[in-house]
Amino acid sequence: TLDRSSAASDVYKRQALKWMSLEHGTKTFPEPETLPTTGSAFAPGVLTDGTEAIFTWMEGDAGSKGAVFAARRPLARAGHPSGAVMVSPLDDDNARDPEVSGTVDAPVIVYGKFGKARPGGVPRIAYLACTR
Secondary structure, eight states: OOOTTSOGGGGGSSOOOEEOOOOTTOOSOOOOEEOOOSSOEEEEEEEEOSSEEEEEEEEEOSSSOEEEEEEEEESSTTSOOOOOEEOSOTTOTBEEEEEEEEOSSSEEEEEEEOOSSOTTOEEEEEEOOOOO
16 A cells, blocks of 8 residues: 555555455455565456456556566465466567456457557557466
């Protein structure tokens, strides 16, 4: 949580993404789980089939660096989580704002690639094949 006196760029400092799965009518909430991020993580997206979920997010800074990641997770706590994968290629060094659609086994991720030549961004699309 940031207070009003924080600098605008403070939002890009180490931020964790947490999630939880709830049943309809739940009256008590489990402890949230943390996604396997390595840096400042934000702009999350989720796609689920009710059993598993694909989470997407970006990691980066306030200006010129950003990368898009995805991870597959079972919604049941007993399941085995997959590791995160970087979706954006290394030459997309300022990839931002992922959106996810499709199915858990074949998600489609759309994100923007930003740069000095195209400050308004260039749309990118990634088709993934997720395995267990």
